[in-house]
Amino acid sequence: MHTRNKIFDDISQLMTSAAGVAQGAREEAETAMKSLIERWLADRDLITREEFEAVRLMAEKAREENARLEARIATLEARR
Numbered sequence: 001m002h003t004r005n006k007i008f009d010d011i012s013q014l015m016t017s018a019a020g021v022a023q024g025a026r027e028e029a030e031t032a033m034k035s036l037i038e039r040w041l042a043d044r045d046l047i048t049r050e051e052f053e054a055v056r057l058m059a060e061k062a063r064e065e066n067a068r069l070e071a072r073i074a075t076l077e078a079r080r
Contacts, residue, residue, distance in 0.1 A: 047055075
């Protein structure tokens with residue numbers, strides 16, 4: 001009976017070790033894939049979402065400033 005428990009303990013330890021190895025391999029694969037994708041994107045001169053959002057906000061501010069200046073010019077020209 002004691003031998004049977006020892007076998008189950010050994011199998012349990014083996015499964016735990018295998019799960020740890022699998023987790024480590026998965027994390028390593030994810031890191032390698034992320035690095036590969038980042039290099040591929042960088043080679044194609046694509047931008048990140050953060051860069052896109054920053055430029056979008058700059059364009060929005062420029063449009064608002066342009067509209068404000070157009071209104072000011074119209075007011076100044078109306079005074080003539």
